[in-house]
Amino acid sequence: MKSKVFWLTFLLVVVLASSVAAVEINFWNGFTGPDGKGMAKMVDQFNQLHAGKIKVNMQVIGWGEYYQKIVTSIASGKAPEVGIMHVDRLPEFAGKGVLVSLNDVITDLGWSADNFIDAVWKAGIYQGERYGIPLDMHPLALYINKDLFREAGLDPEDPPKTKGEFLEVAKTLTKDTNGDGKIDQWGTAIPGSWPGPQFIVPTLIHQYGGKYTNQDVTEVTYDSPAAIEALQFVVDLIYKDQVSPRNIQQDGEVTLFRQGKLAMHFNGIWMINGFKAQEGLNFMSYPVPRLGNQMAVTGGSHNFVIFRQRYHDQEKRDAALKFIKYISNNSAEWATFGQIPALNSVRESEDFQRLEHQAAIAEKIAYLVFPPLHPALNEIITPLHQESNLAILGKKTPEEALRDAAKRAQKALDAYHD
Amino acid sequence: MKLKFEQITPYFFILPHLGFFAVFLAFPVFFGIYISMHRWELLDWEKPFIGFGNFAKIFDSTTIQYEYFWNSLGNTLKFVVFSLPFLVITGLLLALLINQNLKFKGLFRCIFYTPVVLSITSVTLMWNWLLDTQSGLINYILSLGGYTPIAWLSTTEWAWVSLVVVTVWWTVGQNMLLFLAGLQDIAEHLYEAAKIDGANAWQRFWSITLPSLKPTTLFVTVMTTIASFNVFGQPYMMTRGGPGRDTQVAIMYIQEEAFSNYRFGNAAAMALIVSVFIIVISIFQFRLLSSDVEY
Numbered sequence: 001m002k003s004k005v006f007w008l009t010f011l012l013v014v015v016l017a018s019s020v021a022a023v024e025i026n027f028w029n030g031f032t033g034p035d036g037k038g039m040a041k042m043v044d045q046f047n048q049l050h051a052g053k054i055k056v057n058m059q060v061i062g063w064g065e066y067y068q069k070i071v072t073s074i075a076s077g078k079a080p081e082v083g084i085m086h087v088d089r090l091p092e093f094a095g096k097g098v099l100v101s102l103n104d105v106i107t108d109l110g111w112s113a114d115n116f117i118d119a120v121w122k123a124g125i126y127q128g129e130r131y132g133i134p135l136d137m138h139p140l141a142l143y144i145n146k147d148l149f150r151e152a153g154l155d156p157e158d159p160p161k162t163k164g165e166f167l168e169v170a171k172t173l174t175k176d177t178n179g180d181g182k183i184d185q186w187g188t189a190i191p192g193s194w195p196g197p198q199f200i201v202p203t204l205i206h207q208y209g210g211k212y213t214n215q216d217v218t219e220v221t222y223d224s225p226a227a228i229e230a231l232q233f234v235v236d237l238i239y240k241d242q243v244s245p246r247n248i249q250q251d252g253e254v255t256l257f258r259q260g261k262l263a264m265h266f267n268g269i270w271m272i273n274g275f276k277a278q279e280g281l282n283f284m285s286y287p288v289p290r291l292g293n294q295m296a297v298t299g300g301s302h303n304f305v306i307f308r309q310r311y312h313d314q315e316k317r318d319a320a321l322k323f324i325k326y327i328s329n330n331s332a333e334w335a336t337f338g339q340i341p342a343l344n345s346v347r348e349s350e351d352f353q354r355l356e357h358q359a360a361i362a363e364k365i366a367y368l369v370f371p372p373l374h375p376a377l378n379e380i381i382t383p384l385h386q387e388s389n390l391a392i393l394g395k396k397t398p399e400e401a402l403r404d405a406a407k408r409a410q411k412a413l414d415a416y417h418d
Numbered sequence: 419m420k421l422k423f424e425q426i427t428p429y430f431f432i433l434p435h436l437g438f439f440a441v442f443l444a445f446p447v448f449f450g451i452y453i454s455m456h457r458w459e460l461l462d463w464e465k466p467f468i469g470f471g472n473f474a475k476i477f478d479s480t481t482i483q484y485e486y487f488w489n490s491l492g493n494t495l496k497f498v499v500f501s502l503p504f505l506v507i508t509g510l511l512l513a514l515l516i517n518q519n520l521k522f523k524g525l526f527r528c529i530f531y532t533p534v535v536l537s538i539t540s541v542t543l544m545w546n547w548l549l550d551t552q553s554g555l556i557n558y559i560l561s562l563g564g565y566t567p568i569a570w571l572s573t574t575e576w577a578w579v580s581l582v583v584v585t586v587w588w589t590v591g592q593n594m595l596l597f598l599a600g601l602q603d604i605a606e607h608l609y610e611a612a613k614i615d616g617a618n619a620w621q622r623f624w625s626i627t628l629p630s631l632k633p634t635t636l637f638v639t640v641m642t643t644i645a646s647f648n649v650f651g652q653p654y655m656m657t658r659g660g661p662g663r664d665t666q667v668a669i670m671y672i673q674e675e676a677f678s679n680y681r682f683g684n685a686a687a688m689a690l691i692v693s694v695f696i697i698v699i700s701i702f703q704f705r706l707l708s709s710d711v712e713y
Contacts, residue, residue: 068677075460092680096461182561192572193658247551247569250658255553378678379482390662393572412482 022055023319026080028070029302030063034273038337039327046326054319056082074098079307081320087123087132087301088371094131095375100306100317101129109133109325111343119368120301120342126373132303133324134342135331139299139368140199141361142289143257143265143275146282148173148185159286160264163233166289170243173263187243188264189253190234190392196248197388199298200266204230206369207292212381213413217374220413222384223399223406230292231398235391247393257281268299270338272357285357287364295367301342304328340365379412454686461680472687483675487688489663490671491695497653497667498646498699501582505642506635508586509593514627516594517601527598531591538588538651545584546571546656574664577657581665584652589645593638600634601627636707640700647696668692 031039043058059080061069067089073079074093085093093099102124106112113121116134124132146156152172160166170187177185190196202212202222210227213220221227238244245256254271256262258278266288275283288297304324306317327334331341332351340362341347353359371381387405390396396404454472456465475481516526533541548555549570557567570580604627612622650669653659659666668688676685 071460071677071680093461096459098461193660245552247572249549249551249569249571250546250656252550252552255547255550259553261553376679378674382674382678386660386662389660393661395661408482408485415482 022052023315024055024057025082025316025319025323027056027058027082027323028061028066028080029058029084030061030066031084032060032062033270033338035270035334035337035339036060038334042327042330042334046323049326050322054322056323074307077310079309081306081309081316082323083305083307084135084302085132085305087120087134087303088373088377090124090131090303090305091126091373091375092377093305094126094129098308099131100308101131102133102306103130105321106130106133108321109328115344116342117344117366117368119370123301123370123373124303132305133328135302135304135328136335136339136342137299137301137365137368138269138339139297139361139365140195140203140266140288141269142286143267143271143283144286145257145260145263146284147260148263156284159289161289163289163291166291167241167243170237170264171241174243184261186245186256186262188237188266189248189256189262190237190244191248191253192389192392193248193250195267196392197385199268201231201234201384201388202298202369202371203288203296204234204291206296206298207290207294208233209293213372213374217372218413218417220380220406220409223402228399228402231388231391231402233291235394235398238392239394269340269358269361273338285361287361295364296369297364297367298369298371301370302339376413376416379416380409383408450686450689453682454690456683458683458686459680460682468683472683475684476687476691483684486663486671487668490666490668491692493665494647494649494668494692496578497581497649498643500578501585501646502639502642504582504586505590505593505646506639508590509638510597510631512590512594513597513601517598530594533588534591536588538655541584541588542652542655545580549580571657572661574661577661577665581652581656584656585649593642596634596638597631600631604630632707636704639707640703643699643703644696647692
């Protein structure tokens with residue numbers, strides 16, 4: 001009896017001691033898909049490696065609510081130590097002074113501009129200070145249905161790379177397969193909703209030489225002649241070339257691709273795992289072809305950030321840095337769950353090159369373009385999304401749509417500077 | 419002394435509710451008014467008092483808020499006008515139907531009520547599949563009949579139709595249940611007397627059922643109006659406010675203004691304006707429908 005009490009007490013002391021000794025840090029992200037499971041696995045590995053010293057508590061909140069929750073947690077002084085943020089959201093938060101500058105941190109980690117592609121390295125810097133440490137990049141990609149390519153005598157290993165090739169292939173693959181006089185297999189698909197206006201249209205605008213804004217983000221420029229020409233090309237795919245169905249609703253084109261009725265599908269790299277799980281779908285992933293006069297592809301990037309706490313705790317800060325470094329160095333493993341690692345070395349590693357889909361898309365990653373770095377980003381790009389939607393649905397001409405959008409965005413931008 | 423205690427007792431009974439009411443309803447209302455008078459950005463330290471500045475912005479036709487907000491409030495009003503008659507009348511018809519002495523009465527009650535307990539996410543997910551332009555079941559059936567497929571969610575007119583249909587499907591069970599309770603409260607002897615007088619089914623419905631249901635109808639109409647004013651999930655998940663901003667409703671824009679543009683002060687002011695609309699319309703409905711309602 002006595003020994004039982006002794007051992008119980010002993011156990012209790014050990015448990016308490018170990019829990020007191022470990023530095024706990026909270027890590028929030030929005031990885032709700034397979035990428036979240038991968039991240040959880042890596043967090044577990046890190047915790048095991050640092051058992052008794054550091055304990056990372058990961059909390060996953062869907063991206064939809066993630067930023068709302070981050071904002072309220074910061075306002076109430078309960079922000080996590082480490083978080084993941086899309087690179088284009090950094091200025092909103094950095095501008096309010098709630099993020100810790102990571103200039104020294106990235107030097108500590110031994111990383112410089114040489115370790116990353118230019119776009120992602122620069123995007124983490126706002127007004128001369130670094131706030132984000134890039135973890136991955138997720139560009140728009142081209143998914144092709146291999147079976148449909150082969151049926152038409154096309155080589156699925158050699159996807160279209162130029163505008164001419166793309167149009168030709170799209171026309172060949174748009175057809176009526178059951179002879180009822182209606183097209184039921186499509187060369188491509190341009191949706192009026194996500195990710196059409198958010199990714200496809202801006203990619204084309206940049207390929208045609210347009211830009212979201214000027215360099216200083218004081219003037220909205222997505223109604224430039226180049227941008228109008230780009231949107232015209234997108235709209236023509238639907239109404240003139242007729243290689244895309246009309247009036248696609250939310251995720252309608254994803255369904256078509258899953259059903260094998262769509263040959264060339266534009267969507268984010270995050271769709272790979274979902275498509276792999278689709279029975280009977282034989283697909284391959286490629287970079288977006290060059291449909292304008294230069295190569296460009298829009299996308300996002302997940303960055304590590306450290307939130308400013310009410311009370312500074314060096315121990316926690318150090319633990320957080322250790323954690324960020326560990327995950328970054330092992331991000332090839334995480335890439336298997338969907339994304340392209342930001343670090344060049346990881347991207348060039350054999351582990352990553354073995355992932356055929358991700359590695360293929362990563363070939364053109366150097367042409368990645370991010371939305372403008374500005375705290376009022378939402379108000380700058382939302383009009384573009386809403387008006388491109390109208391143009392894709394055929395309710396406005398590309399010129400009208402982009403003029404109206406730019407006018408509204410400019411108004412919001414001017415009001416922000418006042 | 420004893421008398422005094424008895425006088426206080428009732429207050430103890432309402433205390434728990436009063437507590438919840440104060441914390442979760444009264445406080446947020448006043449706090450919302452407080453926020454609407456400040457330039458309130460959640461991440462800013464300073465939240466200066468600006469009086470009616472936020473309201474002025476909303477009523478100033480040169481601002482971006484004016485353009486977005488009144489468009490979205492207009493869309494909300496459209497939704498209320500389109501959905502209210504269907505929600506009330508369909509609710510009443512279903513209640514009349516299952517109030518009959520039918521076989522499987524219980525089963526039908528269950529079936530009609532079930533959608534009410536579903537979450538908006540499941541409802542919209544399912545309907546998105548049904549309504550898909552290219553591969554949805556509804557367009558498939560249309561094509562079998564030789565009709566051209568309809569862009570249910572990507573043309574403005576059909577988007578409204580779809581939103582109303584989905585809303586009716588999802589929430590009409592609630593109204594049906596309220597009407598059913600009202601129907602069962604009507605004294606049977608009224609119908610017997612009418613029958614003896616030779617009234618037919620329609621006359622009995624018109625002269626007995628409808629007048630007796632007046633309090634229920636008032637309640638259902640007011641509650642449905644308020645619920646329709648607060649519409650958010652259906653357009654948010656099904657049309658994302660599109661085409662363009664044609665189905666962006668007030669709550670969607672208020673949410674965007676607060677959580678994407680971080681202007682809580684503006685958003686609070688807009689929310690107050692929406693509630694003024696709700697209050698005015700509710701008062702109007704009470705006036706119209708309660709002239710001879712006895713409680």
